[in-house]
Amino acid sequence: MQQFVNTALGGITLGAVYAAFALALNLIWRSTRIVNFAQAPMAMITTYVALVLIDEGYSYWVGFAVALLSGLVLGAVVERVVIRPVEGKPDINAIILTLGLFVVLHSAAAIVFGSRFQSFPAPFGLRGIEVGGTSIALTPFGVFTVVAVATVMVLLVLLFRYTDLGLKMRASAFGPEVARLLGVRVGRMLTLGWALAALVGSLSGLLIAGGSLVHPAYMDSVVVYGFVAAVLGGLDSPVGSVVGGVLLGLSLSFVSGYVGSELVPLSALAILMVVLLLRPGGLFSHVAERRV
Amino acid sequence: ACGAGESRDDDDSGGGSAVGITDDSIKIGAHFPLTGVAAPGYSEIPSGHQAYYDYVNANGGVNGRKIEFVVKDDAYDPTKTSSVTNELVLEDEIFGMVSGLGTPTHSAVVDFLNSEEVPDLFVSSGSLMWGDDPEARPWTFGWQPDYEIEGKIIGQWVKENMPDAKVGLFLQDDDFGEDGEAGVRQYIDDQIVDVQRYTPGNTDVGPQIAALQASKVDLVLGFNVPSYTALSQLVAMKLNFTPKWFYSNVGSDPALVGSLLARFSEGSVKDDASLLDGVLSTEYIPGVDAPDDPWMKLWQQVWDEYGEGGKLTNYRVYGMSEAYTFVQALQAAGDDPTRESVVEALEQVGGDFEGPGMAPFRYSEDSHLGISGMSVVELKGGKADPLTPVLVTDIGDAEITEDDSAAGDVPPDNGIPDEEPAS
Amino acid sequence: MSEHENTVPLFSMSDVSVTFGGIQALSDVALDVGSRQVLGLIGPNGAGKTTLFNVACGFVRPDSGSLYLRGKRVERLRPHQLADHRISRTLQGLGLFDRMTVLENVMVGADRHAQTGFLSALAGVGHRDDARLVSRSRALLEELGIEAYADRLPTSLPYPIRKRVALARALVAEPELLLLDEPASGLSQEEMADLGTLIRGLTDRMSVMLVEHHMDLVMSVCDDVCVLDFGRVIARGAPDDVRRDPAVLAAYLGDEVEHRATEVGRCSRYAI
Amino acid sequence: MIRRFTRVPLVRHLLLALVGLAAVVVVLESTSPFRNAQLANVAYLGIAAGGLTVLTGLNGQLSLGHGAFMAIGAYTTALLLQDADPALPLVGVLAVATVVALVCGVVVGVPAARLHGPYIAGATLALAIAIPSTALFFDDLGGEQGLNVLVPDLPTWILDAAYFVTGNEMDRTRSIAYIGWVCLIVTYVLLANLQRSRVGRTWRAVRDDDVAAEIAGIHLGRARVLAFVVSAGCAGLAGSVMAMAVRITAPSGFTLNLSLLLLSAVVLGGLGSLAGALIGSALLTFLPQVVTDVGVDAGLTDVQAAQLSPLVYGLVTMAVILLAPAGLVGSLRGLLQRRRLASAGN
Amino acid sequence: MFEVRDLTAAYGPVTALDGVSFTAPKAKVTAVLGANGAGKTTLLRTVSGLVRPQRGQVVLDGDDITRAPVETMSSRGLAHVPEGRGVIAELTVEENLRLGALGGADRTRRGDTERVYELFPVIGDRRNATAHVLSGGERQMLVIGRALMAAPKVLLLDEPSLGLAPRIVAQILDLLRSLVESEGLTVVLVEQNARSALSIADLGVVLNLGTVVANDDAATLADDVQLRHAYLGF
Ligand SMILES: Nc1ncnc2c1ncn2[C@@H]1O[C@H](COP(=O)(O)OP(=O)(O)OP(=O)(O)O)[C@@H](O)[C@H]1O
Ligand SMILES: Nc1ncnc2c1ncn2[C@@H]1O[C@H](COP(=O)(O)OP(=O)(O)OP(=O)(O)O)[C@@H](O)[C@H]1O
Ligand SMILES: [Mg+2]
């Protein structure tokens, strides 16, 4: 029982992290129609920024804030410098570009920060709490993670569904030319989309790193699972990202604990395939098919 | 970069091949994961080698020959290992491979090296493959104690000292965990109540540790790498899981793991002591936690003078220790070493080398396995505290005996070995 | 009312209903097309004309009702099988393959006539067969007067030419029933007249169903006209009769048009 | 006359293949064993990239998981080549590896055919990491350590024939390079045939507009699955050659990086072009070594020099997309076309 | 008032507009006519900044807006109904309309969605559906409705009748007339179908191969038999 509870709790925390990453992908997809494979190394870089500050003696929260901020800036810069030139070109160009960026950021980080393991602090305790004599794997930091992800999700839903800004961002993504004609500053919207997505990505980087180890590749497995989570939920729905993330985190945690950790990737594939066979647009897709 | 074809020696017959060696130089190579997921830690080993060779070269080299050490990155990918080894052997024309790292990676090239008759010395891995069958792989030598004898030594210790403990295994899911498990099971098969494996790269070991906790084990034996020591400790903290921990030598590295965990012990852990206090492990060469050891003094001096900067870590110490053995082998091969003579010399006198290893090498015509034993230690205040004398054994059902004969070796004054030619 | 030669119509549907999440796009539609007949299908926007085509092509599964092709039930067919049953259609948009030449575009439509399969393609021995497809396609381009553009990419061509390419691709399959969805949209008066002649010319080898909002064209080429409104057939008959039907006027044409319809050729307000 | 003859695609492709084969013989015979080994590397990457370029360039499906099919081909080969003298001749081994990958291609291709855009990317990404990890689960596949591949010697008549033609003894590295390049040439001839045939036309039509393709009578699912299967088969064959060249098959040889590398090879060379796929593969084989050497010569530490190679590879990829989005071959072709137009205009 | 002077634009080597000049007076409908490929669409796209002109000027109420970014057009009171495909299919009908209101010049006059739904009840029924499911004609209504949401001063319409039922066309043209008369809207109407365009226009501009071949009163143009036959196809 204790194992079950702890595996589940671990799965939820892990899932929350996938969800955070999936939210970032979701945000960038909804605002630019691009899947950003460089999301993970971008988040990794900003986590290192926080780490450098913390090592310099600043508090965790200063590092946290600066990391988010630098994520915002990094996202904007990447959009302006790297992505803007391929706007309107075939999808694959942007994909390859972000893959290239992935590699570049990765090796740049290894050169600048070194490739050894470093530990990253967490703002809240890392000890599980005791409930009636048995201790369960619910740490204050885990709670923080879940709350942070839920908050981001709600904010994103609000942004996209109820604000003019969200509407403009989506319009820019789907119909840049038409949006322009209607007075939307498309360029700004795309930059903003990347910036916000990188901010959410940075958050996920910080959440994964908190109370654990970082090195230049520490986000790599999240690239796959975060993406799988986003696709699982449906790339157009923030709620889908979160549900997909938590679902995936839970399932993988149980597979890992009860079957064997070597089957984790295979189960991720199996889950994804089953879901996509039933719903090719992910769990939360709601666009009715009209093809002709 | 062409012309490799012409300069290849034509006569394989006669006094042995002298590829990669001239009157004033010898070129050796190695493959290491300098990039990718395995790079953290392991990429530091070659810098240890390099520092020690620089030191030797600055002091006149070996018989007047400067050692040139060529390192290639394989990113822990056997495909790349294969291609960089081709490059080292065919293009750079190295004399021998020294300390290529990793089991799957080195497996990809071991047959090639043997068929090309390239000395393949001191593979940086504890797999049995590097030395248990000299007939099949006559050119390959191991260096560190293999995982099986470590398992045996740990198993025996547990059997004698904690006979009632319920034991759980925490294993890396490859030959490391497998060989270790085989060794341990020779002694405490009946005590083991749970086995959990983690896949390298998957950093979420929560489910595994939760399973161990659920099995109510009193002692966890970990055959894992240092980062997973830190991760398992962190998860255990999260779960309030407090068994006795026993990590194999590979994973214990108290300096590294301690520094990784230090950050978390600052605020979140109430008692001030290091998280690693009381953890058991083994030791076969002195490490950075023992700065007063004469070998460590030598390494520190070499590193300060010739290192590429940064702290001296146990990975670098490991590299220097291997390098030391290589210099010994070269000296033992005589004034004009050939590929054959190095191998012969190792078989003949390698077992008598004095070096940082606490137990002797097992090198002979029948075995190319490396260091033969270790002692069990307990970590206290970031230092390893020996609990046993050096325990020596061999693979299979060889007995475990106490043998402190090699533990007292001290480095020569100039820090460079002085082996007699073997023949 | 034009009479059909055969007792069994070429194509017919009965009681076809389609709903999309509460919207009744088609309800109990019954309709038939005789052989070598041009049937016009008109109705207000959103009346369900394209949906009806989609049902006929298998893109939309009807909730109920049945389709017959030469008396055989076909509502279980998938779109790609219809070509084999000799039904072709054009899309309301253009639907050309933008990175393929005009000739290749048309050859895709001619694929039904290919005799060789995957293995001969792999072995590279299908070129004779391909050459036949080329000559078939060229012949059709010639018939439509656009053979000069055979090696151009569609995106570089004027709109009316592209429309013709789309038509050529549908025709090269040699259908018995051709479904044309707004073939005249974006064409000029003159081009529309040419199109009308062309469509009439097709009736010696096939039947045509025509969805169009240009009344001139509909009136001049159709043997029969069927009017849809809110997914129901509200009128069916000869063009002249339908045009005067008050229900049609109210729902679709609007009264202004009536003047013009009676005085064709005069330039009147709001006429299309 | 000759003109008319070469207008038949098959004849043209076979002629090109012959020229290619001759070039291969000349190059392999005149270069060092190390270069031979590198060229074997180019060959298997090229085979896989050729398949991928057909899938992505012609059919518009993006696969981030072709490394998985290479793994399937490689493991099949390794299992068949466990003994010094295997039950099947080498050609048989290559064929079985291809077929096994083909079959797996069907299994993945059928669900994938219904997906589009990022969803297919996600599914293939998961595939890329899932397949190699299964090797850890089944003990027969050798776990993390992998399986050794024992490549038997070529039959003596081939060696004799080769000696007769080239006057050189064939060593093992070179013979594997030959196997790789012969496979590559055969694959490319077949792929080129497909590309020029109605099958290729069907694929392009589906890529450009699936609805229009469907009303033109194309079975969308079948066309997509077929393209997927063909490219999976190529990857399987590539994996088989790779297993022979590398002499071991282990999960760590089939990381996500491999799949992504293939995709960049395809895009660098120019999407949809076989020549481009080959050029991309060559670039990715030779670039890292050159860059690392430059780094070492420039006085960087080994670790820094090693990091330099992915850095440059990433930068080159980005630069190509930004400056020559049609890829190297595509841009060259565009340039020539503009030249021709310009000169025709004068 | 809205004026175009010597406007020249090209797509690569193809010159699509060659020195086009004309004036579209305030509160009038100006029809731009011409055969397929005459350059009508290019003209509108150049005016709203989607195509960069090589030469010439676009003047709106005395301001030179030739090189102003596209995004600023709607705030200057200019609305452009593009040819075909103008809906953002992934947004709902309601969202498309809301988007139209965001950029308008005069916040107080921006329409509310209800007015559009009244005008086109068919799309009112589908307000929460994604525009993706709309029929061709319904999309066209949506695009026109969206342009009206911004309460523009100048309306550029590119083939608004495309795919619309005759009754709706009549209704839209009626509406345009009434907006012109009651609110002083300036309309530039591009139509393939010269006859119906001239029937509601005040002025007409006839383009051929990118140049202006006639520019006059609508009635005068409609009566010019030679011109009709040569360029207008009726
Ligand atoms: N997949 C779908 N989901 C929801 N509604 C749909 C779908 N397809 C069509 N509709 C609705 O069904 C109705 C009929 O559409 P259809 O395209 O058949 O109209 P149409 O008669 O062709 O109109 P037009 O003349 O404007 O092209 C429309 O109201 C449309 O919005
Ligand atoms: N994107 C483009 N690239 C190249 N040439 C183009 C492009 N768009 C239009 N053209 C060419 O410019 C010329 C003018 O085209 P434009 O679309 O402005 O004509 P139009 O009068 O609007 O015609 P239509 O009635 O078909 O809409 C034509 O020759 C056309 O082929
Ligand atoms: Mg329609």
Ligand SMILES: [Mg+2]
């Ligand atoms: Mg136009």
